[in-house]
Amino acid sequence: MNKAHALVVDDEADILDLLKITLGRMDVQATTAMTVDEARRHLDMGRFDLCLTDMNLPDGSGIDLVRYIVEHCPDLPVAMITAHGNMESAVAAMKAGAFDFVPKPVDLQLLRRLVGSALKLRSQSGAGGEVNVAGGRLLGDSAKIEEIRRLIAKLARNQAPVFITGESGTGKELAARLIHAQGPRCEGDFVAVNCGAIPQELVESELFGHKKGSFTGAVADKEGLFQAAEGGTLFLDEVADLPLPAQVKLLRAIQEKRVRPVGAQQEVPVDARIISASHRDLTEEVEHGRFRQDLFYRINVIELRMPSLREHPQDIPLLAARIFDRIAREHTERGPMKLADEALEALAQHPFPGNVRELENVLERATALCDGAIIGAHDLYLPQTEAAAAGDTGPDSAVPLENYLGEIERQAILKALDETRWNRTAAAKKLGMTLRSLRYRLAKLGIE
Numbered sequence: 001m002n003k004a005h006a007l008v009v010d011d012e013a014d015i016l017d018l019l020k021i022t023l024g025r026m027d028v029q030a031t032t033a034m035t036v037d038e039a040r041r042h043l044d045m046g047r048f049d050l051c052l053t054d055m056n057l058p059d060g061s062g063i064d065l066v067r068y069i070v071e072h073c074p075d076l077p078v079a080m081i082t083a084h085g086n087m088e089s090a091v092a093a094m095k096a097g098a099f100d101f102v103p104k105p106v107d108l109q110l111l112r113r114l115v116g117s118a119l120k121l122r123s124q125s126g127a128g129g130e131v132n133v134a135g136g137r138l139l140g141d142s143a144k145i146e147e148i149r150r151l152i153a154k155l156a157r158n159q160a161p162v163f164i165t166g167e168s169g170t171g172k173e174l175a176a177r178l179i180h181a182q183g184p185r186c187e188g189d190f191v192a193v194n195c196g197a198i199p200q201e202l203v204e205s206e207l208f209g210h211k212k213g214s215f216t217g218a219v220a221d222k223e224g225l226f227q228a229a230e231g232g233t234l235f236l237d238e239v240a241d242l243p244l245p246a247q248v249k250l251l252r253a254i255q256e257k258r259v260r261p262v263g264a265q266q267e268v269p270v271d272a273r274i275i276s277a278s279h280r281d282l283t284e285e286v287e288h289g290r291f292r293q294d295l296f297y298r299i300n301v302i303e304l305r306m307p308s309l310r311e312h313p314q315d316i317p318l319l320a321a322r323i324f325d326r327i328a329r330e331h332t333e334r335g336p337m338k339l340a341d342e343a344l345e346a347l348a349q350h351p352f353p354g355n356v357r358e359l360e361n362v363l364e365r366a367t368a369l370c371d372g373a374i375i376g377a378h379d380l381y382l383p384q385t386e387a388a389a390a391g392d393t394g395p396d397s398a399v400p401l402e403n404y405l406g407e408i409e410r411q412a413i414l415k416a417l418d419e420t421r422w423n424r425t426a427a428a429k430k431l432g433m434t435l436r437s438l439r440y441r442l443a444k445l446g447i448e
Contacts (some may be wrong), residue, residue, distance in 0.1 A: 003027060003028070003029055004027070004028045004029065004049045004050065004119050004122065005028070005029045005030075005031065005046070005047070005048050005049055005050075006023055006028050006029070006030050006031070006048060006049065006050040006051065006052065006115070007030075007031050007032075007033065007039060007042055007043065007048045007050070007051045007052070008020060008023070008030050008031070008032050008033070008051075008052045008053075009032075009033045009034070009035075009036075009038075009039045009051070009052065009053040009054060009057065009062070009065065010032075010034065010052075010053070010054040010057075010081065011034045011035070011054065011056075011057055011058055012054075013034075015054070015081075015106075016032045016034070018106070019052060019106070019111075020032060022108055022111060022112070023115065026112060026115060026116075028049075028050070028115065028119070031046070031048070034057075034058070035057055035058050035059045035060075036057050036059050036060040036061075036062075036064055036065050036068075037059055039051075039053065039065055040065070040068060043068070043069065043072065043073060043076075044072075048073075048076055049076070049077075049118070049119060049122045050076070050077055050078075050079070050115060050118045050119065051065075051069060051076055051077070051078040051079070052078075052079050052081060052102075053065050053066070053078060053079075053080060053081065054080075054081045055080060055081065055082050055083065055086070055089050055093070056083075062080055062081075062093065063080075063089075063092055063093050063096050065078070066078050066080065066093055066096045066097055066098050067096050067097065069097070070096065070097035075121075077099035077100075077118040077121055077157070077158070078097075078098055078099055079098060079099050079100045079101060079102060079114055079118065080093035080094075080098045080100075080101040080102075081101070081102055081103075081104060081106065082101050082102070082103050082104065083103070083104055086103075087254075087255045087298060090103070091297065091298065091301055094158070094160035094161075094301045094302075095160075095301055095302075097158075098158070098160070099118055099157075099158045099159055099160075100114050100117070100118075100158065100159035100160070102114055103255075103256065103257065107257070107269050109269055109271075110257055110269055110271055113231065113271045114159075114271075116184075117159065117184040117185060118184070120184035121157055121184050137178075138152070138171065138174060138175070138178060139315065139318055139319055139322055140312060140315035140318060140319070141314075141315065141318065142312035142314050142315050143312075144307045144311055144312040145307075145312060145315060148175070148304075148306065148307070151304055152175060152178050152179055152182065152304070153182060155179050155183075155302060155304065156178075156179050156180075156181075156182035156183035157183065157184075159183075159185075159273050160301045160302050161254065161273075161274045161275070161276070161298065161299050161300070161301045161302070162176075162179060162274075162275045162276075162301070162302050162303075162304055163275075163276050163277070163278075163282070163299050163300040163301075163302070163303050163304070164176060164275065164276070164277040164303075164304045164305075164306060165277070165278065165279075165282075165303060165304070165305045165306070166277075166279065166305055166306030166307070166308070167279055167306075167308050167353070167355055168279045168354060168355065168357065168431065168432030168433060169309075169352075169354045169355030169356050169357030169358055169432050170306035170307065170308055170309070170355045170356065171306055171355075171356060172237070172277040172279075172306055173192060173235065173237060173277070175304060175306055176190075176192070176233070176235045176275045176277065177190055177235075179233070179275060180232065180233040180235075180273075180275070183233075183273075185231065185232050185233055185273055187231075188229070188230070188231035188232025188233065189228065189229055189230075189231075189232040189233075190229075190232055190233050190235065191225050191228050191229040191232065191233070191234050191235065191272075192235040192237060193206070193207075193225055193234075193235070193236060193237065194237045194238055195236055195237065195238050195239050195240075195241045195242045196238040196241030196434035196435075196436070197434075200243045200246075203242065203243060203246040204245075204246060204249060204262055205218075205222070205224065205262050206224060206225060207224050207225050207226060207246070207249070207250065207253075207259075208224040208226055208227075208249065208253070208259040208260060208261050208262065209221070209222050209223045209224030209226075209227055209259070209261035209262070210222050210224075210261050210262035210263055210264075211261055211262065211263035211264050212263075213263065214261075214262045214263025214264075215262065215263070218262075218263070221261075222261075223261075224259065224261060226253060226259045226270045226272055227259070227268070227270060229270075229272035229273075230270060230271055230272060231271055231272070232272060232273070233272065233273045233274075233275055234272040234273070234274055234275070235275045235276070235277070236250075236274065236275070236276040236277070236299075237276075237277050237278075238277070238278055238279070238434065239276040239277065239278050239299065240278040240280045240282055240285050240290070240291055241434055241436075244290075244292065247291065247292045247295050248292070250295060251292065251294060251295045251298060253270065254274055254295075254298050254299070255298065257269060257270060257271065258270060274299060276299045279432065279433075282296050282300070283296075308352070308355055309352040309355045309356055309358075309359065310351055310352060313347075313348045316344065316347050316348060316359065317339075317344060319356060319359060320339055320344075320347070320359070320363060323359065323360055323363050323364075324336065324337045324338070324363065324367070327363070327364060327367050331367075335373055336373065337363075337366075337367050337370070337373055337374075337375060338373060338374055338375065339374075339375050340374050340375060340376045340377070342376060342377040343375050343376055343377045343379070343380055345377070346377040346380055346382055347359070347362075347380070347382075350382050350383075351408060353408055353409060353412055354412050354431065354432070357430075357431075357432060358412060361415065361416075361419070361430070362380055362381075362382065363375075365381065365415070365419075366379045366380050366381070369381075383407060383408045383411040383412075409441065409445065410445050410447070412431065413427070413431065413438070413441060413442070413445070413447065414447070416430045416431050417447075424438055424439070424442075
């Protein structure tokens with residue numbers, strides 16, 4: 001492969017010299033420019049593998065250059081050099097299409113890693129195609145799923161924080177894993193953490209690590225999840241469950257790309273891409289003071305919404321076939337299972353509040369209870385099927401919608417509790433919610 005070529009744009013000669021020397025030691029040839037206009041002329045005349053630009057330039061903003069590159073050189077990753085503490089400009093640059101940012105004073109270690117990630121895109125260009133990850137692959141032929149695949153491929157090519165929204169069971173972690181696996185950090189670790197599962201008093205230690213003796217029980221130094229995800233991706237699932245004090249420290253870690261372990265005197269640089277997710281509406285959480293607005297602004301640079309199964313029911317046959325394949329591999333005593341036409345129709349009409357995860361549970365239960373190889377609608381034990389058998393026609397009857405949905409929720413919770421022998425912690429995990437949320441729903445629905 002030919003020697004990499006970078007365009008460096010800054011109006012300070014000493015910064016240009018520092019960046020040129022650093023890139024040279026990485027065997028990257030650097031062309032320099034001191035204005036937006038000069039940078040555009042270089043871009044029109046030559047081909048580059050990376051662009052580094054300062055925010056404030058004599059004849060315009062670095063964001064103007066980012067937009068120009070996105071329009072005229074869409075495959076060129078461009079990183080923004082921002083003033084210390086000016087995260088607003090970094091967020092604005094990434095929303096405009098920047099690959100990543102590096103704050104001043106420039107940490108050369110972080111800069112080298114940023115350059116390395118950007119240059120990996122060059123070796124990946126043209127590879128195309130979706131990859132398989134530990135959680136599987138995104139299944140479906142519908143337009144909704146095709147659009148999600150396209151967005152994932154696009155998000156994989158930059159390092160901007162991504163916030164994944166969607167109901168429980170829609171595959172938010174799978175989407176995060178695919179973004180990681182298709183991007184330049186694929187060789188690094190993908191570290192996933194459910195923020196709601198960490199005891200509040202241990203959140204800071206889990207995320208940032210601690211030093212020996214920093215608190216009772218700290219018998220040795222321990223690295224945090226940020227350090228464990230070094231060079232890779234940190235996935236913060238159910239980020240809305242973080243307590244407010246931890247949100248302050250997370251905000252600083254994202255802004256400064258540095259963390260301070262509990263009990264440490266010095267901060268340490270960290271290089272991890274942040275992907276977060278929640279099934280809650282964070283805008284509503286911010287309005288009620290339960291989530292910091294400035295943190296929401298930082299993590300929600302790009303939003304990816306995972307569709308509910310109700311929005312692409314035409315993918316149910318394909319999903320069901322794949323689920324049956326997995327069940328057959330895990331339970332070799334059972335032969336291959338199929339769905340009768342009326343069962344497929346019943347599944348297509350079911351609202352699936354638990355989405356794909358609920359579909360898996362329904363089919364696993366049906367496989368266990370069905371005596372033959374063909375699963376009928378009555379073998380599914382869907383809430384509306386049971387209601388119809390009792391003379392209730394579901395949402396089209398005189399039953400209020402809220403009561404109907406409450407009954408669906410009740411059935412899903414009871415099923416999870418039954419499958420976990422009424423272990424509330426395990427049931428909450430199966431339902432994709434926190435134990436606190438499950439307790440609230442149990443009280444609301446009057447389930448003892």
